[in-house]
Amino acid sequence: MLAGESAEGLRLADEVDVSRLPSRERQFTFTLELARCYVLRRDDAAVLVHLLDLEKLSPQDMVRSKLGTDMVLGLLDRVRPTYRRQVLGLAERLAVGRSAAHKPTWDTLPQRKSDCAPRWRAMMAEDGAPVMSTCLPRVGASVPIARRLVREALVDWDLPDLADAAELVVSELASNAVRHTRHWGLRLTILRLAGRGVRVAVTDKSRVLPVKVTSCAENVTGRGLALVDAVSQEWGTVRLSWGKRIWADGAAADVLADISPALEVRVFATPTAQIIYVLLVVALAAWLGVLIVGG
Structure with a gap:
């Protein structure tokens, strides 16, 4: 062969x-x-x-x-x-x-x-986009190797400004695969998206889907996906017949600046804070109504 x-x-x-x-x-x-x-x-x-x-x-x-x-x-x-x-x-x-x-x-x-060093296998997506893929053993030492490979790929694609976020994402995804799966290996893939964007993915042979845990002072584990959600533009999970693939998209700052901003949505740390906020708004509206009627 x-x-x-x-x-x-x-x-x-x-x-x-x-x-x-x-x-x-x-x-x-x-x-x-x-x-x-x-x-x-x-x-x-x-x-x-x-x-x-x-x-x-x-x-x-x-x-x-x-x-x-x-x-x-x-x-x-x-x-x-x-x-x-x-x-x-x-x-x-x-x-x-x-x-x-x-x-x-x-x-x-x-x-x-x-x-002997792990290296990328160059591929091409159906739409002609470049793809890099490699297989790594399910050991803790594979996590820094995955970070290094992702940074090298982004530098080669002239996207060094995405390297820090992509390294953080792949570190969390690879660590999750190392900790929670039982198969001997995992696959790391990076796809160049249209414009100046990339998709990082980690595939393993565990069918257990990840769960994003809300970070709080009492919770010191399970924050990986919350971190991925914070630094990526979008992320998701693909079910496979024999496992799953977790992916996350990132884009350069100049690309994100061109995207029309969504409507601002107020976020509350706890449901209690949200209830207090609603009560304050209702009280303020009632007080303004009294002033208008009395005036």
Whole structure:
């Protein structure tokens, strides 16, 4: 398989729900081929995610798979310190060693450290808009990596003024996926919108939808979505048959300035404050009515 073919294979694979394949053998083969595509794309983080999926799906088949164990050995040679603990654990559980029978077959792949870093996969939306996507392990170390990747993409798109807000959004979404999902990986996507806007999205395999919690002095957790709501122009959740995607849109300041402002709506901290405000308005109206009638 060539690198160009792997890109097309990954694009088509995004439309496939692996859990709906008719047998465990087909699920295993499909996931193994996905991992091989990511090897050709030099995306070690995605390779690790799919190898962990394979181990969970069928540890016995993973041990017997020459291609799978070669991939584990390749990660041992090239993986960055960020994911080395997970790779060592996988190799230990599969009893993969450095014997002559298990030499890596990746001689044609570069061995530089820079090739091990998670990187974007460039794609294109149906309307021709540029899209960047990558797969990250569901570990806390993936959160700063997600922030860095988003900033790099926005700088490349000449939108550095959106970087701070986008980093904050992706940090909250990725952290939410790391804390509350049980699958081994998550997908980070950034889409350039018309004008000077972007959409950041995090996809995971948990069907539990997020809930925005009202921030207060007694509540020190659950503020992530409230923060996303505060710094994004719009956000939402897309239900998937196997999980969910949370997205948030942002736009440059000059674009927001051109948008006609909505009618101002008064916001109250508590329902009691709202009731007091209404009573004051009614009392003031009654007092003005008395003055008019008496005058």
